[in-house]
Amino acid sequence: MPGRLASLASRPACRAERGAQGESVAGGRKNVLYGSLPLSISGKKYQNCTMDLTKYEKIFAQESERYLKELDDLLMRVEKDLLNRSLWSEIHGKVHSIKGMARALSLDKITGLSHSMEDWCKEFQQGTMEATANAVQLLFDGADLLRLLVARKGETDSHENQRWYSSLTSQFEKGPEESANKVQHVDSPHSSTPSPNKKINQVQVQYSLIEELLGLSQEILLSEKALPPLSQEQISSGLKNWIDRYTSLLKGLCFRLAQLRLMSVGDFFELFVKTIRDLAKEHNKEVRFEVIGGEVQADIALLANLREPFIHLFRNSIAHGIEPPDERVRAGKNPEGKIILEARRERDSLIISIGDDGQGIDRPAIIRHLKGKGSMTDEQIARMSQEEFFNTIISPDFSSVSETTDMAGRGIGMSVVAQAIEYLGGSMTIHSEKSRGTEFIIKLPLSLSILYAVTFYVGDYALSIPTSNVESIERRDRISPQERKSLYDLRALLGAHYNGGNGFHILKLRHHTPDSLTSGLHAKNGQICLLVDGITGNRQLMVMPLGELLSKVRIFSGVGIMEDGHISMLLDLENLLEVQTSSGHT
Secondary structure (H helix, E strand, O other): OOOHHHHOOOOOOOOOOOOOOOEEOOOOOEEOOOOOOOOOOOOOOOHHHHHHHHHHHHHHHHHHHHHHHHHHHHHHHHOOOOOOHHHHHHHHHHHHHHHHHHHHOOOHHHHHHHHHHHHHHHHHHHOOOOOOHHHHHHHHHHHHHHHHHHHOOOOOOOHHHHHHHHHHHHHHHOHHHHHOOOOOOOOOOOOOOOOOOOOOOOOOOOHHHHHHHHHHHHHHHHHOOOOOOOOHHHHHHHHHHHHHHHHHHHHHHHHHHHHHOEEEHHHHHHOOHHHHHHHHHHOOOOEEEEEEOOOOEEEHHHHHOOHHHHHHHHHHHHHHHOOOHHHHHHOOOOOOEEEEEEEEEEOOEEEEEEEEOOOOOOHHHHHHHHHHOOOOOHHHHHHOOHHHHHHHHHOOOOOOOOOOOOOOOOOOOHHHHHHHHHHOOOEEEEEEEOOOEEEEEEEEEOOOEEEEEEEEEEOOEEEEEEHHHEEEEEEHHHOOHHHHOOEEEHHHHHOOOOOOOOOOOOOOOOOOOHHHOOEEEEEOOOOEEEEEOEEEEEEEEEEEOOOOOHHHOOOEEEEEEOOOOOEEEEEOHHHHHHHHHHHOOO
16 A cells, blocks of 8 residues: 555554554455554553654654545545445545554544444445435545544544534444435534645655656766776866766756656646535535646745635635526526636746636626725726726725625635735736626746747757647648648748758758658647747756846747756747747748
8 A cells, every 4th residue: 555654564663562464445455554553552652652653643644634635536526426336445445544544543533433434435335325415525524524633633622623523423423324315514613725824845756756866866976986097188088078977967956856846737726626616515506627737837835825815716706706507597608607727838927817607797896886985986987997997806995795604705805815926926917707707817927847848949949839839740741731821930030040942841851860851830829830940859848937138039938948958948939920920931
């Protein structure tokens, strides 16, 4: 069974009697997650094991957080496919793993609750009881309570928490036969959204990346012994080769270390899936969550500071933007509302938009508010652009909400969302249209990112375009006459040298391979083709901001550093096409 607790199985925690290792789980496999932990930890017997116990508690908290995230994902899937026994088997396994680890640390409340949840899952897995939407909701409530208990080291530290625990466990103890179809949702005394002060102090790292880093560091250590005794005349060339090799290793190490700082925006967006689901349930609305551009990577510290602002924007979209299903049907809309998160790079910035297809911002309400406070006249309002008008809701004293609920209309306002974005050096703009929805566009500085890009060359220039912008790579002789009309010659724009002939047919054949023939890159935004000398490949680039001088060159959006340390300039397609058109180069 994966997990760091499993990795400790061969090491004694302290000098104490050991319990049995593992027990069977769904599928007949053995669970050894808690094999290294004593099955009963009492104060007297383990007085000398405080440091070890603290270590195991930290590991338990980390592993449980991962299992609970996976449990949430599985419950959201089974909610739409209640009779899927395979999903119920996976859910049973996650709950069982949490129970086993908790029992090893004598966390009785977590053990008892997870055992009750496990019994329910087993009934649904075996098909002896039919799962219901209400039963799934109770399991969601159980997962939320487990999350709180893990954070509190297994204790209900307040009267409210104890009442929540007692109410929930009593329903589980009735068993699926008695309760599955009569489950009452048990409200948590806490918000279901993450704490705004919670920081990301730990990062999950792929094992393969750790192996690569270890390999690079070992090569660097060994390289100092790689320089043999040299005669005076050999020192110059030998030392140069050694320095080149050493530099290459260091560049590779820096590239991999930079990856540890980054997180894909898609993974960050996944943190909000359950929050959106819970908000929709709270307001009796149907909401679908879509992500575009999730492959973009950004600094974890930057993304961590966006959690609370994003949660507030989701609250506003669901509570005040997306209409109830029956109202949407009357308006000719799909009863299921939609929230779309999109991320993309623009030069040295990360652009994230959060949009919904709801009723839009209530413009008359804003006008009434502005006039009622005496802050603006009709004439001033009439002169405002649409962007300026909607940005008035960012004002600290603005509020058009006539009443508040537990999930919306409270807490930080739009002004604090804007302040949080500004603190990160960014900005936020708002677009809204009646009956069509609202979009919040957030622009943030991007000091470092990693993306996949198609790299190619034009003359002596190494260039690249994000893979997501490329539809296909073609040889020039396979481009249709219609596509030839949208060919853009990068060599003409960049002043790259080529040897006459028929102009676009590349006969340099630097590597004497078909890849050195002209290639057409069909960009997704407009089906345009870029005429290039040859394709290098699809590579991972570490993208850095342009320097002060290069920032004035509009056709570039960043500097891409390859794993071998070579540089590739990242093209800004939008500005490139604008410059191409204005200069007459096509």
